[in-house]
Amino acid sequence: MITVAGLSVFAGDRALVRNVSFEIGDGERVGLIGESGSGKSLTALTVLGLLPEELRATGSVLFHGKQLLSASERELSRLRGNALAMVFQEPMSALNPLMRVGRQVAESTRLHGTRSRRKANEKAQRLLESVGLPDVFRAYPHQLSGGQRQRVVLAIALANDPALLICDEPTTALDVTVQAQVLDLILGGVAERSSALLFITHDLAVVARVCDRLLVMLDGEIVEQGSTREVLTAPRHEYTRKLLAASDLEAA
């Protein structure tokens, strides 16, 4: 479904992501792990066509055979929020503070379809119910907790049944008590739609639960990839071993 080949990202002459290659199949759940600054977010942003202007990407990102690196902004924005969706760490950055959340969910269904306002509102309400928020349609984002806001963002991301959902540290900014709940909603949401998932985190316990396959990044490169089981039980790269040793999974 998506094939990334020889992807590099540059700031001037400096390579921040180097020669990264991986594939994600239909419905597959892939984890991207590695320490802060290793290039995980830049890799995800490149796939979404959201790289900051000062950065430049080379290589290839094929989505259903279409080259995204040379796609126009118009084509990319049509794909985003439709076939490709995302949930980032900070939910407030994805929400409009001045618009009621129900309307924001409804707009995301209307952007990519031709439904009437009434149908869009009904769908938005159903989506909000599916993330456990039946009573927030008329609320503004500031009236919600962080976990509730992230659930609204998830409802928006899932609104158009994306082929691929990219989550970049989606629970890191949340209270520990609601992290598991949001994670379960993400997993349930992608399973129900057979969406593929690219899940970025530094939390190995989470990827062990969530992902079929893992990519390990270090200094802009993928140093190891394989099934979650292989990578977590028989890591080949010294860096992966260090990551494991530093985590609670050591005994797994």
Ligand SMILES: Nc1ncnc2c1ncn2[C@@H]1O[C@H](COP(=O)(O)OP(=O)(O)OP(=O)(O)O)[C@@H](O)[C@H]1O
């Ligand atoms: N716009 C930019 N200009 C120059 N350097 C950048 C820019 N954005 C990111 N970088 C650098 O690129 C490297 C990779 O950043 P990236 O955000 O992808 O890392 P990450 O693995 O996602 O880390 P984190 O877990 O902290 O989000 C970092 O060294 C970062 O400082």
